[in-house]
Amino acid sequence: MTDDRITFHYAPQTRAFGIRVLLEELGAPYDLNVLDVRAGDQLRPDYLSVNPMGKVPAISHRGTVVTEQAAVALYLGDLFPEAGLTPGISDPRRGAYLRWMVFYGSSFEPALVDHAMKRPPLPRNTAPYADYATVVAVVNEQVRQCAPFWLGERFSVADVMWGTTRRR
Numbered sequence: 001m002t003d004d005r006i007t008f009h010y011a012p013q014t015r016a017f018g019i020r021v022l023l024e025e026l027g028a029p030y031d032l033n034v035l036d037v038r039a040g041d042q043l044r045p046d047y048l049s050v051n052p053m054g055k056v057p058a059i060s061h062r063g064t065v066v067t068e069q070a071a072v073a074l075y076l077g078d079l080f081p082e083a084g085l086t087p088g089i090s091d092p093r094r095g096a097y098l099r100w101m102v103f104y105g106s107s108f109e110p111a112l113v114d115h116a117m118k119r120p121p122l123p124r125n126t127a128p129y130a131d132y133a134t135v136v137a138v139v140n141e142q143v144r145q146c147a148p149f150w151l152g153e154r155f156s157v158a159d160v161m162w163g164t165t166r167r168r
């Protein structure tokens with residue numbers, strides 16, 4: 001249905017890459033709005049009216065805008081349950097799924113960015129992610145024990161989220 005198509009606000013070589021992979025995995029009907037972030041397209045009024053943060057990825061769908069890569073991925077996974085990439089509400093993997101999707105944006109990325117920028121660490125009880133070494137250890141342990149996929153036996157949205165992080 002034409003009016004049900006997703007508009008995907010995208011820029012190459014950015015965090016939007018994983019969402020593009022996910023849209024393809026889901027077989028979702030979408031149109032690309034390609035932004036050139038180096039030319040500053042994300043800061044132009046027409047895009048700021050979509051996402052006032054001036055960031056990608058974002059999607060527009062059924063009159064709603066979704067921003068933040070984890071929220072976009074969760075939304076899309078729920079929108080296409082028939083693709084089988086989202087543990088449903090009564091699936092025993094649901095809790096781990098939500099945990100790892102939110103951990104990505106709220107702990108993993110901030111820890112990585114702070115570390116890469118050589119920012120002085122905050123006191124452990126103030127930092128939203130404890131400390132960098134703990135984040136790395138927790139993620140490494142998950143990578144060590146999860147097999148063959150992030151949540152176990154079945155490929156899911158979490159694999160797209162975590163699997164594309166180093167590949168954009």
Ligand SMILES: N[C@@H](CCC(=O)N[C@@H](CS)C(=O)NCC(=O)O)C(=O)O
Nearest residue numbers: 014015037054055056057068069105
């Ligand atoms: N917290 C946001 C971060 C999004 C973000 O930082 N996107 C970058 C691309 S990787 C961006 O839009 N940069 C353009 C700019 O900051 O001007 C998310 O998880 O989606």
